[in-house]
Amino acid sequence: MKMAVERGLVVLIGLILQLTVSLFFYLFFIENIVAINILFGVISILLTLALIKNSKNYSYTLPIIIILILFPIIGALLYIIYKNSQNSSKALRKIKQSELDSKKYLIQDENIRDEYKDVSRIRYLSDFSRFPVSTNNDVSYYPLGEEAFKVMLEELRKAEKFIFFEYFIVAHGTMWDSILEILKEKATKGVDVRVIYDDVGCISTLDKNYHLELEKYGIKCIVFNRLNPIGSVFMNNRDHRKILVIDGKVAFSGGINIADEYINVNSRFGHWKDNGIRISGDGVWNYTVMFLTMWNSYKNEDEDFTKFKYDFSDKKEHTGFVCPYGESPLDEEVTGEDVYLNILNQANDYVYIFTPYLIIDTDMVNALSLAVKRGVDVRIVIPGIPDKKLVYTLTESYAEPLIKSGVKIYKYTPGFVHSKVFVSDDKIATVGTINMDYRSLYLHFECGCYFENVDIIKDVKNDLVETMAKSHEVTKKEAEPNFIKSIWQALLRLIAPLM
Secondary structure (H helix, E strand, C coil), X not given: XXXXXXXXXXXXXXXXXXXXXXXXXXXXXXXXXXXXXHHHHHHHHHHHHHHHHHCCCHHHHHHHHHHHHHCHHHHHHHHHHHHHHHHHCHHHXXXXXXXXXXXXXXXXXXXXXXXXXXXXXXXXXXXXXXXXXXXXXXXXXXXXXXXXXXXXXXXXXXXXXEEEEEECCECCCHHHHHHHHHHHHHHXXXXXXXXXXXXXXXXXCCCCCHHHHHHHCCCEEEEECCCCCCCHHHCCCCECCEEEEECCCEEEEECCCECHHHHCCCCCCEEEECCEEEEEECCXXXXXXXXXXXXXHHCCCCCXXXXXXXXXXXXXXXXXXXXXXXXXXXCCCCHHHHHHHHHHHHCCCEEEEECCCECCCHHHHHHHHHHHHCCCEEEEEEECCCCCHHHHHHHHHHHHHHHHHCXXXXXXXXXXXXXXXXXXXXXXXXXXXXXXXXXXXXXXXXXXXXXXXXXXXXHHHHHHHHHHHCXXXXXXXXXXXXXXXXXXXXXXXXXXXXX
């Protein structure tokens, strides 16, 4: 926590300096304030029109529009600074180029395409999000982080060629220390060990120069999007992915980060309900390319990704459709949200959902409500014990309208739900890192895995059913806030896309 406070203060000082410069600019030209107000009023109108014209999601852009209208000078300056920061970011430009370059490695098998050509949900992922679908995968689902962690250690010990490790949070403790010992041992034996962790995700858990310590052990390391005192308030694009690839043979993902609470050691929020998945088969390649895309945007060391591809050609059994997919704020597709919406819009019987945060736009609210009106049983499990009280108040604000529309909301009584899961009609599921909030859906780099007619779908459903049995169903009366709380929730909703 001390590290987080120290680094946060540096960032705060940088922000204050930037605002001070803006204030001096304002005072310097105060004699011509009328003309300046008119000028910025016109600019704010033009920027507002541009936002309306180009917006993919009005719920997300509404707060920015309100600031532009109410505070033209401040709004215009913040918008210009933000856009300049976004467009001038060398790191983001490199990531975008790396994403474009990596598309050549994501090639769909035409024989498999023929099998799903009439299934629009799958065609969207392969044709528009450009992630190939495969049918020869062994998949395991772990309903708790500690169960997934045990298997992760077993597979790490088998590594012979490379280990690719990309996580939002890494924290000292039982979980990371156990993994680190294996990584150090493998690095000394010549295994190519690469680690990516997010600077904001680890601000309170790792020293700012921790990557140098890893490099002493022969472990290559990248710290994603390091905090910068100048303009860091606009550095909203975080690497929220959870990816572990071993020798191209096995991949792990899901909700768990690398910290002890995720395996129910020293959890501050009661029982930590999370999950993980393990894949062996052609689906591993999608995760491998996602990792290498991010890695080579920072360190351009791999001219040919295919050297990391394992040959599963002798594995012919059809095990259902599997498609690991990535979400990026830098492309035209809003893949994470579109996958969720496609599941809701095409469900016939039920859709059960795990999400730690429920901060959604009108498209998602309408899709959930319309599914119920079509006779679909829609249920959402959220935490019973919050990790962030302000965010939890926002989550609760969506319970009232959803419950009134017929959606069933459950609070996980024993503790905190961190899983991000959809399962529908006993044949479709998606498991990954994508929360139902603005940050995950629009700002972060994320990943998920889509399953159709795969055996583990029954395990995913059973997990949700068993969790709901331990949870409390929220009633209409409980969901109705008092007058003061309703006003507070409305204000929070207004700024939710900016949080």
